[in-house]
Amino acid sequence: MLTASLLRRPAPGGVANGVAKPQLTSLVDMLTILLVFLLKSFSVEGNLVAAADDLQLPESISAERPSPALNVEITTSGVNIDGRQVVPLQRVVAADSLLIDELRGALHGIALATGIEDRENEVVIQCDRRLDFSVIKKVMFTCAQASFSDFSLLVLREE
Amino acid sequence: MGLATPSRAAAVESVDVTPVMNMFIILIPFLVSMAVFSHLSVIEFTLPPDGGTGRIADPETLPLTVAMTDDELALARGETILAAVEKVDGLFDFAALAAVLGRLGPPAAEARVVIAIDDAVLFADIVDCMDTCRLAGYADVGLAAGTNLDRTGETGPGPGGRDADR
Numbered sequence: 577m578l579t580a581s582l583l584r585r586p587a588p589g590g591v592a593n594g595v596a597k598p599q600l601t602s603l604v605d606m607l608t609i610l611l612v613f614l615l616k617s618f619s620v621e622g623n624l625v626a627a628a629d630d631l632q633l634p635e636s637i638s639a640e641r642p643s644p645a646l647n648v649e650i651t652t653s654g655v656n657i658d659g660r661q662v663v664p665l666q667r668v669v670a671a672d673s674l675l676i677d678e679l680r681g682a683l684h685g686i687a688l689a690t691g692i693e694d695r696e697n698e699v700v701i702q703c704d705r706r707l708d709f710s711v712i713k714k715v716m717f718t719c720a721q722a723s724f725s726d727f728s729l730l731v732l733r734e735e
Numbered sequence: 736m737g738l739a740t741p742s743r744a745a746a747v748e749s750v751d752v753t754p755v756m757n758m759f760i761i762l763i764p765f766l767v768s769m770a771v772f773s774h775l776s777v778i779e780f781t782l783p784p785d786g787g788t789g790r791i792a793d794p795e796t797l798p799l800t801v802a803m804t805d806d807e808l809a810l811a812r813g814e815t816i817l818a819a820v821e822k823v824d825g826l827f828d829f830a831a832l833a834a835v836l837g838r839l840g841p842p843a844a845e846a847r848v849v850i851a852i853d854d855a856v857l858f859a860d861i862v863d864c865m866d867t868c869r870l871a872g873y874a875d876v877g878l879a880a881g882t883n884l885d886r887t888g889e890t891g892p893g894p895g896g897r898d899a900d901r
Contacts, residue, residue: 607759614766634859637866642777710854713880728777
């Protein structure tokens, strides 16, 4: 008797003419919340500078937006220019000289190719937060020698 | 007349949300692709000018220097060490540095601070130090390599200069 009445009871979503209608209210609620969150974090411009993948950037209070410039990335594996590895990190650490020949060659090539070798050019340095200043110092010195002496450091903005 | 039968009331309750769902399904992937979850910014900094003229600058016009060594932060102007803040549990004490900078008073509009850094200092600590200086009102922050702190010749307002701000 009880089983028969349960079987006759319509399903939670409702059964009309033998067609099941799923209850969508909670799904619509969830999607509405998601939509509001995504609209809040919507950015028309996006990020003009993308951080390298194997990099942990430090956080900073700086709110200055990055402008498009040459990216020199100092990761735990090596020094890259716009994502292409130029020299492994071990070689930079082991070098006694401040000048990194491979990096200077690559930067000089870029400056010559784009005709900007006579100017003070901008470079955005992306550096892993765990690396020490001895590495950064060598990279900065080499960049300055290759006419890239207007430095900016890329950081994650603290919210 | 006009009173809804139970069957009509049930029909009114079930709103067709399929068009709304279709809109969500189009809109959400688009917004996910355009959303920015981590905001990047840059820190502009200057390199110290080449002081090759050989003339001795007025100590009052010399920029403030924050020396970051393996075991402490030292605040100096010219050759005079104003204060030293030792590490706490192996970490730089930037709150104490902020307090010391605050005690120096508000900086002039064009005031400059140079952070002189030893080789072993981590990049994250350098950025924290730059932030501390900026929060203290020093908009023009420069970086320099090497501290060359000579403790034997240091002078300061207190005994040895190191305890003046503790």
